[in-house]
Amino acid sequence: MWIQPWSTTPLLLAWSLFLNRVNAADVLENNGFTTCLDNSNIKVEKVNLRFDRATSTFNFNVAGSSAKTQNVTAELVVDAYGQKITQEFNPCAEETRVDQLCPVPAGRFAAQGNQQIPSNFADKIPSIAFAIPDLQAQATMLLKSNDGDETLACISSTVGNGKSLEAPAVSYVAAGIAGAALALSGAAALAASGNPGAATSSPTFSEVFGWFQSMATNGMLSVNYPPVYRSFAKNFGFSTGLIPWKQMQLSIDDFRNKTGGNLTHNNFRFLQNATLIFDDGSGSSSTAKRSLNLLSSSANLAVREISTSINETSTGGGPEEENGVNHAVQGIQAYVEMLSVPESNTFMTVLLIFAIVVAAIAVGILLFKVILEIWAMFRSFPQKLTNFRKDYWGILARTITNLILVLYGIFTLYCVFQFTRGDSWAAKVLAGVTLAIFTGILGYFTFKIWRVARKYKQVEGSAAALYEDQETWRKYSLFYDNYRKGYWWIFVPTIVYMLVRGCIIAGGDGHGLVQTAGQLVVEAVMFILLLWSRPYEAKSGQWINISIQVVRVLSVVCILIFVQELGMSTTTQTVAGVILIAVQSALTGILAILIAVNALILLFKKNPHKARKRKDLETMDGDLDNLTPLDARNSLLEGPNALHRYPSTRTGSMGYFNRTSPYDPYLSSSTSEKSRHTPTESTDNLLSSNANNINYVNMRETNRTPSPERKRSSPMTEWTY
Structure with missing residues (x-):
């Protein structure tokens, strides 16, 4: 049976607007729905719709129940980025007839089948509809009685092309960046070992990982995120410890079950069979109006002319539960359950x-x-x-x-x-x-x-x-x-900052305005502290950490646009989400580049700690070569650990210092506290003690007995070694 072109537009639009693409192919497919009318006479229990551009095939599978036999008219309302399209069609009309729904029977009903869509219609669908990731639109279908125009049922869903910024590859790349930062921090610490006070080059592992955590927690607030940003933020869940592992989740479910937990709708198996519906927090009769996957610009389909033929139509025995139940989520719950963690x-x-x-x-x-x-x-x-x-x-x-x-x-x-x-x-x-x-x-x-x-x-x-x-x-x-x-004490307000920030996000869960406003205050205070103190030793550390904090503040400002109470338009929220993704991605890319640059510097540049230490030692050795007991300069005032702080770079049988200088053996010998010079002693006693010590050390190292003249002039027997 052939159907007239324009008259079938509302019917096809009704199906296509409930579609969401799931793979890289040009396929549109829905992913769940929610009812938006309480105590309705017609209850829709299942909606599976799919359009494959490659084969030009449209498949549908719907099921539900009705309190009585009745004729209905379907009204479709599409809201895409602030633009609304409304269209009606009658399933009993000759040009749009669907036998299973004309009339809607009493009790359970089901209808499934497929239609071959002409290629000239598929070609008219803009290619951009299958290419841009995470496009956003909302479709609502009302079933109205032909007698009295009473609304009998209402279902709502979001649909899209399946292109998404949520990708495992992004998580792997981010984890690789964090791992590179960890390896570089370890290598830099090893290169600086034995050099107290040596600062690690930025960005460090803690800075990079902390930044990833910020992007993850930005997606945990109870606000109306644009789906494009929700998908983006999900990629960094690993930095908060949310790593999906089926066996672990089943073990935790068992542990909770034995310790007072309620697993009815809060367990891993339930989550695997559920479709997540993201709550908008409006408090209306609609429990949820957002799902994880989104719609391409389906509004353009409303004006397309098509012709189609019904190839196959069959009636099932009842509703199936292949896609499980719809599960409304928001805030932290929405974020963690996107990652398959109840x-x-x-x-x-x-x-x-x-x-x-x-x-x-x-x-x-x-x-x-x-x-x-x-x-x-x-x-x-x-x-x-x-x-x-x-x-x-x-x-x-x-x-x-x-x-x-x-x-x-x-x-x-x-x-x-x-x-x-x-x-x-x-x-x-x-x-x-x-x-x-x-x-x-x-x-x-x-x-x-x-x-x-x-x-x-x-x-x-x-x-x-x-x-x-x-x-x-x-x-x-x-x-x-x-x-x-x-500014060694800066770590204290940093710890307090992490504590307060975590308490605000978790304690304010369900209250997006409170979460966002509180987080904005905390981030702003931390930014002012860093800008005032500029506490980092390295200039690179100064600018990197201040830049990270600036982006954190800007991120919260953008998230403020998503707050339901402020009533921002969908278009404004989407633009803000794209800007937020661009800024955060740019900073992440800069951090990755800086890590690579630091790695090259570490590999090919001379170790500055070794170079500085060697230069100091060479300078000291040069000074010691021309010292005499009568011209010892400040070397006699060196502390007892001077030798250990400045080990000689010379090697060979001459010992630590050049023995050609008569004063050097004193520096490499161990003396008692009685021979140490104190500020209260005179210079004469100091020189005398030093000369006696030189004689004794020379005697001990050459294994020769001093002459009687030297014995008489040396009071060595009075000292204890």
Whole structure:
């Protein structure tokens, strides 16, 4: 049966506007729907629609139930970027007839079939409709009674072409960037070993990973995200510990079930069979109006002329549940469930991922230590690795502490979220214990560093020894190594910033305006602090971190446009989402380029720490070559550790220093405290003591007995060595 061209436009548009593309091919397909009318006489239970451009085939499969037999008229309302199109069609009309729906029978009904669409119609669909990712449109269909114009049913859905910025490749690239930053930070730390006060080149691993976390949490607020930005933000979920793992989720479900959890609509298997519908927070009778996949510019289809033939039509026995149920979500729940993590499983998932990472770190460090021990049994290894070999537990503790510092804001968010949305008492207890332990560890180190800095200030007048004392630097530098000496304390407001930010996002879940306004205040205060203090040691660190904070503030400003209460248009929100993606992507690309540049510098540029140290040693050795007891200059006032701070670069049988100078042996010998010069002694006594020491050292090294003349002139027997 052939149908007239223009009259079939509303029918095809009704189908095509519920379509969403799922693969790279030119296919449009819907992905779920939601009812927007309570207590309706006709209940739609299933809608599967698909248009394949390659084969010009349109497939449909609908099912539902009706309280009585009745004739209906369908009205379609399309809202695409602020433009609305309304069209009606009658399934009993000759040109648009659908036998299974004319009339709609009492009880259950189902209709499925396919239509061959002429190529001349498919060619008229703009190619851009199949190319642009995450296009946004909303379609609502009303079924009205032919008797009295009463609305009998209402369904709503979003449709699109399936092109999306959500792609596993993006996550892999981002993870690769973070891994490169981690490797580069480790290599730079190894190159700077033994040099207290050496700052790590930016961007560091913590800076890059923190930036990825910011992009992920920007997608967790309870606002009306444009689908294009929602898909983009999903790519960085790995940085918050959300890594889908089926067996882990099933184990967590079992754990929750045994500890008071409610798994009715909150478990992994339910989530696998559910279609996520993103709630707009309007509070209307429509429970949700957004789904994960979106529509291409289907509004153009309203004016297309087509001709088609019905090839096959059949009636099924009842509604099927192939696509499961529709599941309305928003805020943090929407973000985590996009990643196949049930809402109440979130904290346990992140905790288990953290435990796995800690175990991997411990095994890796232990394996490296075993390799060093085996290496030491057969041959000597670089001096830089000595500390690692001797301080295994210390390095492990500092590495885990550093990991806690990087993830503290995320754990705060998930722990608070577990308190408010979790259902298992055991998971809540674990969340409380975890947050207390992490906060306690960071608080302990904060107190220790403050106390050490206070002691240094009392003794020396400044806290510069935090950077100069090697033992202090080794213990605590992970908190302040990139800051200037006068701003070592900046790590404290940074920790507070992470804590407050996580509490605002998790505590305000469901209230987008509160979340966004609170986060804007926190980000602005942090930006002002960085701009005022400029605490970073390296200029690159200054500009990179300030730039990251600027983009964070701008990101929250853009997200403010998505807040439902402000009533911004869909077009404005979409434009803001695209701008936000462009800015965040640009910053991510710049960070990746800087990491590559730093890697090249590390590979090909001479180590500045070694060069500076060698230059200092050569200068000192040159000065020592022309010293005499009568012209010792300031070398006699060197502290007892001067030799250890400046080991000689010379080699051979001459020892640490050139023995041709009569004064040099004193510097390489061990003397008692009685021979040390104090500020209260006279210069004569100093020179006399030094001369006696020279005689004794020369005697000991040459194994010759001093002459009687030298014995009489030397009171060596009065000293103890």
